[in-house]
Amino acid sequence: MSDPAPPPADRASGRPSKDPSAPLSIDFRGHRTMLKWHRGRRRADDPPFTASRIVEGMRLGASVEVDLVIHADRGFAVLHDRRIDRATTGSGAIAALPASYLRGQTLLDNRGRPTGERVLLLEDLTDLLTGIEIAPDALLQLDFKEDAAALDDRAVEIFAAGVAPFASHYILSCGDAAAVERLTSAAPGIRVGYDPCHRGAADAAIRSGDYAGFVDRAVSASPDAEMIYLENRLILAADRNGVDLVDAFHARDRRVDGYTVTRVVPDTVREVRRLLELRVDQITTDDPESLAALDFERLDDDTLTGRTDSGSRLVRWVRRTTGLGPGPTTTRA
DSSP states (O other): OOOOOOOOBOTTTOSBOOOTTSOOEEEETTEEEEEEEGGGOSSTTSOTTOHHHHHHHHHHTOEEEEEEEEOTTSOEESOSSSBSTTTBSOOSBGGGOOHHHHHTOEEEOTTSOEEEEEOOBHHHHHHHHTTSOOOTTOEEEEEEOSOGGGOOHHHHHHHHHHHGGGGGGEEEEESOHHHHHHHHHTSTTOEEEEOTTTTTHHHHHHHHOOHHHHHHHHHHHOTTOSEEEEEHHHHHHHHHTTOOHHHHHHTTTOEEEEEEEOSOOHHHHHHHHHHHHTTOSEEEESOHHHHHTOOGGGOOHHHHTSOSSTTSHHHHHHHHHHOOOSOOOBOOO
């Protein structure tokens, strides 16, 4: 995948103008919901974590997410799993692999074929962003996939140095509030996010129905978090029980990201429509382009409540709009 050309410059400001077709957000009933490019994907068939898509998203003003895992030299690899076998041309546990080895590996596409795009480390993000025109509202989420027990002084030092040049364009997230606190405290200017759904917390809230307690615990655990990341199944389970979790976090001055829509198919169209009605601030998706193509304002209730077999109104509407057929729908982070 070649590095995308920059968008044309706005004549008045000299800055790149936004591509109106870029899948950045959905406007629904007066509320704007951002579309987050999960693992740096703009389309469902994109391989994750490619430099070209990260650069493209930051130029356009997208919300882009990448994952971080600690490698043997105590820095951070931009990968999701603890092993690199499935996602790259290399093999082994990331914790045992030095930066030099990781830099020599190539990312694989969704069919397991080499992409020609190399594995990135945290410090490589600075190199990518240096020299490009970053849109003022572009945001790169760094999702730390480990916990505070994996951190030591060296890892924290490397993290702080790695994010310093573009701290205002980064938001750190993690399922461990202690890790969020330790890393963000060392990195002035970075924005703070927190995912309270880990360690069985989402399942416990759904089973108990104690959604108020869930909100209280989340806010208490990470008091500086501006964005709360919630599993869509949790948001929708609470909604079915008459509880608006999005509004509950808004009342605490937190924004809400609902994750993850992997494919745009009839079942997820219904879910996304309800998330939009609940005024979620951001939706994490592997296919921002197809999701942005749907006109939710024109999706009538009769179509929305149709059956999901191949003859239903909703299936026809989705296929007509996006050209997509059935496929996987949602996943956890």
